[in-house]
Amino acid sequence: MRKNSYLLIFILVLFGFALWSVLPLDRSVFGRDGLSLGLDLKGGSYLVYQADLSQVEPGSEAEIMEGVKGVIGKRINALGISEPIIEIQKEEGNYSIGIQLPGISDIEKAKEMIGRTALLVFREQDQDGNWIPATATVDGEELTLSSKYFKENTYVRVTEYGAPLLIFNWDETGQKLSEEITGRLIDQPLGIYIGDEPLRGKDGHPIAPIVRDVIRESGQIDGLNLEDAQELSKLLNAGRMPVSLGRWVEEDGNKVFQADAPLYEKTVDATLGTDSINKSILAAIIGIAILLLFMILYYRFLGIVACLSLIIYGAVALSIFKIIPITLTLPGIAGFIVSLGMAVDANVLIFERTKEELRGGRSVGAAIEAGFNRAWTAIRDSNITTFIACIVLFWLGGSLGALMVRGFAVTLFIGVALSMFSAIIITRTLLRLTMGKKTFTDLKAYGVRK
Numbered sequence: 203m204r205k206n207s208y209l210l211i212f213i214l215v216l217f218g219f220a221l222w223s224v225l226p227l228d229r230s231v232f233g234r235d236g237l238s239l240g241l242d243l244k245g246g247s248y249l250v251y252q253a254d255l256s257q258v259e260p261g262s263e264a265e266i267m268e269g270v271k272g273v274i275g276k277r278i279n280a281l282g283i284s285e286p287i288i289e290i291q292k293e294e295g296n297y298s299i300g301i302q303l304p305g306i307s308d309i310e311k312a313k314e315m316i317g318r319t320a321l322l323v324f325r326e327q328d329q330d331g332n333w334i335p336a337t338a339t340v341d342g343e344e345l346t347l348s349s350k351y352f353k354e355n356t357y358v359r360v361t362e363y364g365a366p367l368l369i370f371n372w373d374e375t376g377q378k379l380s381e382e383i384t385g386r387l388i389d390q391p392l393g394i395y396i397g398d399e400p401l402r403g404k405d406g407h408p409i410a411p412i413v414r415d416v417i418r419e420s421g422q423i424d425g426l427n428l429e430d431a432q433e434l435s436k437l438l439n440a441g442r443m444p445v446s447l448g449r450w451v452e453e454d455g456n457k458v459f460q461a462d463a464p465l466y467e468k469t470v471d472a473t474l475g476t477d478s479i480n481k482s483i484l485a486a487i488i489g490i491a492i493l494l495l496f497m498i499l500y501y502r503f504l505g506i507v508a509c510l511s512l513i514i515y516g517a518v519a520l521s522i523f524k525i526i527p528i529t530l531t532l533p534g535i536a537g538f539i540v541s542l543g544m545a546v547d548a549n550v551l552i553f554e555r556t557k558e559e560l561r562g563g564r565s566v567g568a569a570i571e572a573g574f575n576r577a578w579t580a581i582r583d584s585n586i587t588t589f590i591a592c593i594v595l596f597w598l599g600g601s602l603g604a605l606m607v608r609g610f611a612v613t614l615f616i617g618v619a620l621s622m623f624s625a626i627i628i629t630r631t632l633l634r635l636t637m638g639k640k641t642f643t644d645l646k647a648y649g650v651r652k
Contacts, residue, residue: 209631213514220517223524237524239304240287240531240609241470243482246304247312250466251447253297254459258445264290266445267297274301277436287529289608298465299447304529309469313462322349322401322438324383325393333393333400338382340375347383351376354439358431366431368423370438377418384417394423404430482535489539490516493546501553507632508549515545515624519617528616534609541617544588548625551577570633574626581625588618 241248253270255263267290278286278301287302303312324347325333335346353371360366372380384392391410394401400408403425411424426434449465450457494512497505519538523530556573564572592615599607 206631206634209627210635213628213631217514217517220514220521223521224517237520238527238529240529240534240606241302241304242532242606243530244304245470246302246306247309248303248466248468248470249301249309249312249464250291251299251301252449252459252465253299254446254448254461255297256459263297267299270299270445270447274299276439278303296450302529307469307471309467313464313467322352323395324348325395326383326387327391327393333395336383336387336392338379340378340382345375345379347376347379349438351379352438356435356438358428358435360428365424366426366428368426368431368435369420370422371420372418380417380421384413384415387413388415389413401426403427482532486535486539490542493542497546497549504549504553504556504633507629507636508546508553510632511549511624511629512542512545514628515620516542519620522616522620523613528612529609530613531606531609533606534613537610537612537614538617541614541621544585544618545621545624547584548577548581548621549629551580552625552629570630574630578626581622585618585622589615592618 253267255266258266271288271290274288275286278288286304287300289300291298291300301312306312324336326336328334337344337346339345349370351373353373356368356370358366359369390413392413393408393410400410401423403409404427405425407425409423409425423431446459446461448459448461448463450459452458494509497508499505501508519541522528523538528534552573554573555576556569559569559572560566562569592611595611596608596615599611
């Protein structure tokens with residue numbers, strides 16, 4: 203009895219914590235602001251890019267794609283976007299990367315931040331006035347001066363006159379390059395290009411400052427407006443994309459790579475997401491109400507205990523989704539509802555076994571214990587097969603880029619694991635604490651006729 207009392211205290215504390223973390227739904231818990239909702243519920247942008255891996259060493263593709271994922275993650279975080287989903291996809295030997303940005307409706311801005319190379323190249327003028335890459339020889343190798351040699355600690359400083367300055371620092375190789383190149387370009391312009399286009403200032407003119415002195419460890423870029431300077435600083439600090447992102451297309455029978463052009467893009471209206479949430483909540487309320495009513499009418503006292511157990515189960519599940527966090531989508535909610543049904547199924551197996559024992563003449567306590575023991579193997583085996591199915595769905599969802607399938611698999615897996623805890627620990631503890639009371643010894647309370 204003492205063990206059951208301790209378990210009851212644990213269950214009540216767990217339930218109290220779950221309610222505290224879940225209600226209200228937008229409550230901030232451990233740095234998480236409300237439930238994390240996917241595109242179909244919150245609205246936002248979805249982009250898929252292919253990667254140009256034609257120049258990388260064979261066998262290093264997976265590592266390169268992990269690097270791409272990390273850079274994209276840094277860039278998205280620099281934008282202040284919360285809970286993005288970035289997935290590496292592989293199909294028929296081709297690598298691509300899917301990016302979900304919940305709450306971001308400006309897909310053009312998203313494409314610019316994700317696909318932009320963010321590599322500044324410094325150029326000098328030749329005798330004909332053309333801009334050519336500024337190069338120098340370091341350790342026997344000719345290198346081009348670029349932001350490839352920036353340390354990832356650039357920042358923006360505003361002068362006392364309100365002019366923003368982009369401050370950067372060279373790494374060891376960059377210092378050697380910069381010292382040699384600026385040393386020979388005193389009183390000459392040094393152009394700054396991003397890709398094939400000149401970096402332009404707030405007046406629209408290309409930025410090409412005159413070199414006044416040798417630049418060794420650090421430098422600055424002026425002429426940008428504050429917003430552009432800050433955005434460029436974020437991009438430079440977010441790292442450099444190891445390969446180009448875009449899509450492969452057929453041109454005149456040849457495969458040609460179009461850089462910065464997404465393979466697929468989609469914007470989901472937030473209004474649609476709100477409507478989906480409302481309909482999902484209504485459907486869940488109706489379904490759960492019918493379920494609880496059936497359990498109480500058919501199993502009487504056992505049904506009441508099952509309902510209490512399911513309420514605790516639901517609160518704990520939502521708190522896990524919120525704290526981890528699990529990004530909820532419509533398929534994810536469907537997985538949760540399926541797991542709720544499996545939690546009920548576990549209780550049904552236990553209760554039917556218990557009723558069989560009661561009809562056989564056993565006492566209430568003995569019948570309940572026998573019901574749990576006899577139903578456990580069926581519950582265990584059915585849930586193990588569900589776990590295997592979830593793992594397969596999760597793997598297939600990642601391989602085929604079907605992120606919604608992965609959401610279904612994750613919520614179903616967590617829900618089924620909790621359903622086992624709910625049936626074997628919560629329901630059993632509640633029944634053990636009440637089965638000795640005289641009020642609950644009448645077989646009618648269990649839906650069994652004498």
